[in-house]
Amino acid sequence: MPHLLVIGGSDAGVTAARRARELSPSLEISVAFSDAFPSYSICGLPFLLSGEVGEVSALAHSLDFDGLALLPDTPIAELDLGARTALVAASAAGRTIAFDQLVIATGASPIRPDLPGADLPGVHLLHTMGEGLELNAALVAGAPRAVIMGAGYIGIEMADALTRRGLAVTLIGRTPQVLPTLDPDLGALVGGALRAHDVNVLDGREVVAIEPGEPLGVVDSVGERHAADLVLLSVGVTPNAELGAAAGCPRGRKGALVVDRSMATPRPGVFAAGDCATTRHRLLGDDAYLPLGSTAHKQGRVAGENVAGGNREFEGVLGTQVVKVFDLAAARTGLNDVEARRGGFAPLTVDAEPWDRNAYYPGASRLHLRITGDRGSGRLLGAQLVGDAGAEVAKRIDVVATALFCGLKVAQLADVDLSYSPPFASPWDALQQAALAWEARR
Amino acid sequence: MPHLLVIGGSDAGVTAARRARELSPSLEISVAFSDAFPSYSICGLPFLLSGEVGEVSALAHSLDFDGLALLPDTPIAELDLGARTALVAASAAGRTIAFDQLVIATGASPIRPDLPGADLPGVHLLHTMGEGLELNAALVAGAPRAVIMGAGYIGIEMADALTRRGLAVTLIGRTPQVLPTLDPDLGALVGGALRAHDVNVLDGREVVAIEPGEPLGVVDSVGERHAADLVLLSVGVTPNAELGAAAGCPRGRKGALVVDRSMATPRPGVFAAGDCATTRHRLLGDDAYLPLGSTAHKQGRVAGENVAGGNREFEGVLGTQVVKVFDLAAARTGLNDVEARRGGFAPLTVDAEPWDRNAYYPGASRLHLRITGDRGSGRLLGAQLVGDAGAEVAKRIDVVATALFCGLKVAQLADVDLSYSPPFASPWDALQQAALAWEARR
Numbered sequence: 096m097p098h099l100l101v102i103g104g105s106d107a108g109v110t111a112a113r114r115a116r117e118l119s120p121s122l123e124i125s126v127a128f129s130d131a132f133p134s135y136s137i138c139g140l141p142f143l144l145s146g147e148v149g150e151v152s153a154l155a156h157s158l159d160f161d162g163l164a165l166l167p168d169t170p171i172a173e174l175d176l177g178a179r180t181a182l183v184a185a186s187a188a189g190r191t192i193a194f195d196q197l198v199i200a201t202g203a204s205p206i207r208p209d210l211p212g213a214d215l216p217g218v219h220l221l222h223t224m225g226e227g228l229e230l231n232a233a234l235v236a237g238a239p240r241a242v243i244m245g246a247g248y249i250g251i252e253m254a255d256a257l258t259r260r261g262l263a264v265t266l267i268g269r270t271p272q273v274l275p276t277l278d279p280d281l282g283a284l285v286g287g288a289l290r291a292h293d294v295n296v297l298d299g300r301e302v303v304a305i306e307p308g309e310p311l312g313v314v315d316s317v318g319e320r321h322a323a324d325l326v327l328l329s330v331g332v333t334p335n336a337e338l339g340a341a342a343g344c345p346r347g348r349k350g351a352l353v354v355d356r357s358m359a360t361p362r363p364g365v366f367a368a369g370d371c372a373t374t375r376h377r378l379l380g381d382d383a384y385l386p387l388g389s390t391a392h393k394q395g396r397v398a399g400e401n402v403a404g405g406n407r408e409f410e411g412v413l414g415t416q417v418v419k420v421f422d423l424a425a426a427r428t429g430l431n432d433v434e435a436r437r438g439g440f441a442p443l444t445v446d447a448e449p450w451d452r453n454a455y456y457p458g459a460s461r462l463h464l465r466i467t468g469d470r471g472s473g474r475l476l477g478a479q480l481v482g483d484a485g486a487e488v489a490k491r492i493d494v495v496a497t498a499l500f501c502g503l504k505v506a507q508l509a510d511v512d513l514s515y516s517p518p519f520a521s522p523w524d525a526l527q528q529a530a531l532a533w534e535a536r537r
Numbered sequence: 538m539p540h541l542l543v544i545g546g547s548d549a550g551v552t553a554a555r556r557a558r559e560l561s562p563s564l565e566i567s568v569a570f571s572d573a574f575p576s577y578s579i580c581g582l583p584f585l586l587s588g589e590v591g592e593v594s595a596l597a598h599s600l601d602f603d604g605l606a607l608l609p610d611t612p613i614a615e616l617d618l619g620a621r622t623a624l625v626a627a628s629a630a631g632r633t634i635a636f637d638q639l640v641i642a643t644g645a646s647p648i649r650p651d652l653p654g655a656d657l658p659g660v661h662l663l664h665t666m667g668e669g670l671e672l673n674a675a676l677v678a679g680a681p682r683a684v685i686m687g688a689g690y691i692g693i694e695m696a697d698a699l700t701r702r703g704l705a706v707t708l709i710g711r712t713p714q715v716l717p718t719l720d721p722d723l724g725a726l727v728g729g730a731l732r733a734h735d736v737n738v739l740d741g742r743e744v745v746a747i748e749p750g751e752p753l754g755v756v757d758s759v760g761e762r763h764a765a766d767l768v769l770l771s772v773g774v775t776p777n778a779e780l781g782a783a784a785g786c787p788r789g790r791k792g793a794l795v796v797d798r799s800m801a802t803p804r805p806g807v808f809a810a811g812d813c814a815t816t817r818h819r820l821l822g823d824d825a826y827l828p829l830g831s832t833a834h835k836q837g838r839v840a841g842e843n844v845a846g847g848n849r850e851f852e853g854v855l856g857t858q859v860v861k862v863f864d865l866a867a868a869r870t871g872l873n874d875v876e877a878r879r880g881g882f883a884p885l886t887v888d889a890e891p892w893d894r895n896a897y898y899p900g901a902s903r904l905h906l907r908i909t910g911d912r913g914s915g916r917l918l919g920a921q922l923v924g925d926a927g928a929e930v931a932k933r934i935d936v937v938a939t940a941l942f943c944g945l946k947v948a949q950l951a952d953v954d955l956s957y958s959p960p961f962a963s964p965w966d967a968l969q970q971a972a973l974a975w976e977a978r979r
Contacts, residue, residue: 106964139897139959153897156964377954389957392964410952417956426956455581455595489961490932493953494939500953501943510852511935511942512819514859514868515831517581519931522548522598522834 096123099402100181100192102171102338103200104128105137106156106388107369107395109163111198114399116162122403124163127181127192129170132224133160138388140227141249144234145256151228166192174342176362196364198398199339199352203332203370203386208244212305218326221249230327234260238324241265242313244302245329246273248418251285253327254294255420265295265321267302267313276416277479278431281463284481288423332386334371347373349384356381356408358398366402368394377411377500378430378476379438385412414477415496417489424488428496429477432467443470445536447529451486453517460486464529468505470537475505478526487519491526506534538565541844542623542634544613544780545642546570547579548598548830549811549837551605553640556841558604564845566605569623569634571612574666575602580830582669583691586676587698593670608634616784618804638806640840641781641794645774645812645828650686654747660768663691672769676702680766683707684755686744687771688715690860693727695769696736697862707737707763709744709755718858719921720873723905726923730865774828776813789815791826798823798850800840808844810836819853819942820872820918821880827854856919857938859931866930870938871919874909885912887978889971893928895959902928906971910947912979917947920968929961933968948976 099115099122101108112126126133132155139154148154172184174197181197183190205220207213219230234257241257243250246268254266266273266289272282273289273296289296297315306312310322334351336344344360344367347353352367354360356375360367369391376383390412400407417426435442444467450459462482468475478495482488498508508530515522523531541557541564543550554568568575574597581596590596614626616639623639625632647662649655661672676699683699685692688710696708708715708731714724715731715738728738739757748754752764776793778786786802786809789795794809796802798817802809812828814836832854842849859868877884886909894901904924910917920937924930940950950972957964965973 136895136897136959136964138957138964139895142898142959147899148897387957388964389955393952393954410949411954413954415954415956417958417961419958419960424961428954428956453578453581455578455590456584457589484960485927487929487932489956489958490929490936493955493966494932494935496955497936497939497943497945497953500949501939501945503939503943507852507942510835511939512835512853512855512857512870513831513935513938514857514870514931515580515829516859516861516931517578517584518861518926519859519866522578522580522830524935 096121097195098123098125098193099196099198100194101126101198101200102181103202103369104130104133104165104167105135105200105202105369106391108198108200109134110392110395111200111366111368111399111402112163114396115403118400118405119403125166125192126163127166127169127171129168130223130225131167133165133167135224137222137224137227140221141252141256143227144231144253145259147259171338174338176342176365196402197366198402199344199365199367199371200369200395201335201338201371203334205328206331206333208328208330210302210304212307213328215305215307215311217311217324218305218328220328221253222332233325239263240310240322240324241327242267242321242323243327243329245331246270247275247329247331248416249329251289251420252418253329254289258292258294265297267297267300267315269299269301271299273298274418274425277425277427277481278465281425281465281479281481284463285420285423285425288421292421332370334384334386336371339367339371347382351384353382357401358394358409359401366398368398375409375411377413383412385414387416413496413499415492417492419484422484423481424484424486425481426488426492427477427479428492429475429499430467431477431479435467435469435476440469440476441471442467442476443533443537445529445533447532449525449528450521451482451525452519453521456517458485462486462525464525466505466529466533468533473504473506473537475499475503475508494526505530538563539637540565540567540635541638541640542636543568543640543642544623545644545811546572546575546607546609547577547642547644547811548833550640550642551576552834552837553642553810553841553844554605556838557845560842560847561845567608567634568605569608569611569613571610572665572667573609575607575609577666579664579666579669582663583694583698585669586673586695587701589701613780616780618784618807638844639808640844641786641807641809641813642811642837643777643780643813645776647770648773648775650770650772652744652746654749655770657747657749657753659753659766660747660770662770663695664774675767681705682752682764682766683769684709684763684765685769685771687773688712689717689771689773690858691771693731693862694860695771696731700734700736707739709739709742709757711741711743713741715740716860716867719867719869719923720907723867723907723921723923726905727862727865727867730863734863774812776826776828778813781809781813789824793826795824799843800836800851801843808840810840817851817853819855825854827856829858855938855941857934859934861926864926865923866926866928867923868930868934869919869921870934871917871941872909873919873921877909877911877918882911882918883913884909884918885975885979887971887975889974891967891970892963893924893967894961895963898959900927904928904930904967906967908947908971908975910975915946915948915979917941917945917950936968947972
């Protein structure tokens with residue numbers, strides 16, 4: 096029976112294995128991973144650490160591994176794609192696993208910045224379940240003051256989480272505003288929500304050193320020193336591509352493994368999916384790198400289908416993202432004005448601040464909505480949206496993502512028969528008001 | 538200066554007038570309407586009557602009538618499309634208004650069922666602002682017991698509203714479950730929410746008579762008699778098409794005025810829009826009748842644009858609707874299985890009960906989701922969705938509506954890069970889980 100080896104037990108790997116299992120009864124399928132947490136939602140770690148989720152086990156996406164051989168605590172040190180063997184790291188007598196087909200889903204690792212003190216005790220990274228549990232242990236032991244370096248998605252989610260956990264939090268980001276995937280003035284709204292909950296947000300600064308001691312001393316580029324019982328470094332991730340690359344799989348954007356739309360690497364019978372692989376951006380073309388759980392599932396499914404003899408293409412990402420920060424939701428999809436210009440479009444970007452529902456309905460709030468389209472063709476290119484967490488921000492950005500997926504023009508958004516009832520929308524939904532405003536400005 | 542007369546001061550009429558004003562500085566534009574409430578949100582009446590909205594004036598959509606001559610309390614009795622004049626009803630000396638172009642936006646009227654006692658004092662209809670204010674006066678005067686006849690959108694919104702207002706409410710509907718635009722088992726969830734809030738829901742019964750007295754006596758088809766201090770009849774609406782029809786405009790479905798995709802009637806220079814006109818269903822073709830505020834705005838805009846010399850087509854409806862009932866939201870778009878079969882498709886309908894967000898996140902709830910697609914082509918045909926009011930039900934159905942607008946296949950829903958973060962969605966959004974379940978069953 097041919098053997099499929101999947102390396103990686105997170106979203107992409109387990110999804111690929113499951114999909115191959117569904118489609119191909121004749122494959123033997125093993126999933127080798129380096130920890131003890133198959134198919135866990137690492138995106139849920141901030142909510143475990145905040146105390147909103149009580150049990151580690153709740154983070155398991157699913158415990159259904161029917162027909163899969165799970166190999167926990169099985170890090171792979173080396174691949175021989177010619178001999179079709181994988182060498183298990185640090186194993187007695189150089190244990191190897193033979194395979195016929197391979198899915199590399201080794202994920203990504205958080206970047207540990209190159210600065211003095213970055214590896215001191217009390218300085219944490221947060222990407223794996225293991226790192227999350229370490230951080231949780233530090234919180235249980237008592238750590239009243241936290242400094243977070245990096246104001247991207249993880250940084251601001253953790254600023255929220257640690258504040259909820261009762262810590263005094265300082266958030267240091269090098270960009271002019273937090274959440275740099277949004278335009279700065281929209282990021283400033285998120286920064287405002289953090290400050291309103293007493294997070295000490297310091298924009299436009301870098302951490303230059305972490306000094307040992309109890310507490311640690313975090314020195315920033317302005318020369319201020321911040322006392323910290325724990326430090327969290329959240330300055331992004333880098334693909335775990337070394338294993339595949341050393342075996343001869345080429346690397347692309349950000350060093351991730353190059354794949355085609357079938358999720359195949361150029362090496363026969365070797366697929367890659369998830370945070371270790373490049374991705375296709377629907378508006379910008381192939382060879383992008385946007386490591387996200389939602390994408391890892393989709394890529395894993397495509398890889399699993401093709402391993403099992405299917406003929407499926409990955410349809411690409413749009414850069415859709417959403418984050419909750421206290422009572423605010425911030426989301427984006429597609430391209431902002433700068434990205435659109437860089438991508439060869441002639442963008443027009445228009446703001447609107449429509450109500451999320453009929454203004455008279457209790458709880459109505461203003462949305463901060465920004466639409467980018469191509470001036471010449473009228474084509475929708477992207478949207479950014481910040482609003483109340485209860486204002487259906489996530490699914491509003493999904494309406495835009497769906498329109499982007501289909502290549503709609505901005506003005507066509509206003510033609511769609513969207514649902515209307517005063518508790519949920521206006522007769523022209525907020526998105527449609529913004530679309531009409533865009534078209535009027537064109 | 539050519540004169541555009543718009544008959545009707547609600548959504549379609551005012552939107553048409555405003556759009557013509559934007560595009561054509563050379564038109565004189567008048568809006569004649571029979572009451573004193575131009576551009577009011579009659580969809581907001583239940584929330585005024587519930588007490589959730591405090592002030593009648595809050596229901597005004599907008600007070601911007603710049604460049605429009607408003608003619609309140611000006612009902613039109615007769616049109617002469619040859620002479621281009623409109624006769625004002627009950628006016629001294631037969632006052633007429635001359636026009637060059639005409640938009641008929643006379644709306645719809647609630648149906649008063651033909652049963653004994655239907656016109657007794659204390660028996661109410663609810664469609665116009667005037668009817669809403671009358672009903673409010675009855676509530677202010679004190680009316681502890683209400684009986685509502687009709688369990689469609691207005692009936693169930695009013696059952697919620699009057700319960701909030703402190704009344705004991707009986708809701709009598711002739712269909713097996715409330716909200717018959719949903720499949721019965723999904724309607725039953727809405728009925729359950731009403732019952733959980735002590736509404737006396739009586740399904741499968743008709744009101745056969747209303748007996749005079751204080752209280753009134755509502756007799757149902759089972760022979761039960763329900764004491765009522767007020768009765769609300771909400772059994773649907775009928776288009777106000779008599780004025781146009783008497784002037785020679787043909788009538789179509791449900792007696793509504795026939796329009797083409799430009800919102801023109803067959804009579805030159807005469808347009809119709811909103812609840813008095815037929816509409817185009819994107820999946821079923823022209824000559825549908827689906828009177829809704831959101832559609833009225835879109836049709837009015839198209840009519841106003843074409844009156845002003847434009848060349849715009851109405852893109853059609855999908856039958857998208859949402860309603861809030863206590864803590865539940867119920868929504869639909871497109872076709873259900875029965876409608877699809879009747880429409881010539883070979884439907885497959887599949888249920889799913891996915892979580893609205895990652896199951897571990899506080900407040901997560903199960904959605905009741907039903908997807909209909911065409912088995913042969915794989916094309917998405919519609920969805921029904923019932924879930925918590927906080928589960929982004931409205932905008933989830935809008936994602937489906939956008940996909941329907943674009944003609945996506947069911948399986949393609951799972952390819953869209955939708956937003957993911959544990960507080961708002963799962964890595965495969967609920968819609969995508971349902972889409973994958975549909976495809977697996979196909």
